[in-house]
Amino acid sequence: MIKVAPSILSADFVNLERDIRSLPAAGADYVHVDVMDGMFVPNITIGIPVVAAISRIAPLPLDVHLMIERPIRYVDAFCKAGSSILTLHVEADTQENTLEALRRIRENGVRAAISVKPNTPAEAVLPFLPLCDLILVMTVEPGFGGQSFLHSTMPKLHQLRQWIDEQNPACELEVDGGVNVETAKICRDNGANVLVAGSAYFKAADPAAFVRAVKA
Numbered sequence: 001m002i003k004v005a006p007s008i009l010s011a012d013f014v015n016l017e018r019d020i021r022s023l024p025a026a027g028a029d030y031v032h033v034d035v036m037d038g039m040f041v042p043n044i045t046i047g048i049p050v051v052a053a054i055s056r057i058a059p060l061p062l063d064v065h066l067m068i069e070r071p072i073r074y075v076d077a078f079c080k081a082g083s084s085i086l087t088l089h090v091e092a093d094t095q096e097n098t099l100e101a102l103r104r105i106r107e108n109g110v111r112a113a114i115s116v117k118p119n120t121p122a123e124a125v126l127p128f129l130p131l132c133d134l135i136l137v138m139t140v141e142p143g144f145g146g147q148s149f150l151h152s153t154m155p156k157l158h159q160l161r162q163w164i165d166e167q168n169p170a171c172e173l174e175v176d177g178g179v180n181v182e183t184a185k186i187c188r189d190n191g192a193n194v195l196v197a198g199s200a201y202f203k204a205a206d207p208a209a210f211v212r213a214v215k216a
């Protein structure tokens, strides 16, 4: 089953509660929340208190994507803030710390996930795959919404689908960046089952029609 996770980075922050509460009616499955620290990526977004506030009103599971350096420092806090899925970047710390962070996420009763930037090879995920409930393949350089989809990431997505099916079939495979109706089909064809969409979702004249089209 294909799932859609609108990225609230493209929502109207003045009306964030309204935008989040409207997601189920459009057929969305998760609320995708981008946390950026100005170090791992050249942008700063929201932190723990805002995630906690969103979790109090969110009608769907929170899919929290940490684009921060050394995320192990904050995983317990983001779990307690109400994350349902908590994603770390493989590039953000040592292998040892990343393994420990994934274990801690699961100990908190939260689904653990790993993300890879566009130029990071699929092999980088392998040490973490048994501890992951979701793998996120970035299809743009992380940091900003509204960028163009990088087709060069599709062989990696395809490879990860094969390894997930062989080694951890319950794990979800998510893509994020430049997802629209056309690129969603390419991602589905290469094995993604969760599609993050920011600008395409929030700019759609009819978000429900957009969700139906990307799931079709």
Ligand SMILES: O=C(CO)[C@@H](O)[C@H](O)COP(=O)(O)O
Pocket: 007, 009, 010, 032, 034, 065, 140, 141, 142, 143, 144, 145, 146, 147, 176, 177, 178, 179, 196, 197, 198, 199, 200
């Ligand atoms: O994590 C990120 C960007 O780093 C994404 O979640 C974007 O927010 C997706 O936005 P669009 O590319 O769909 O506009």
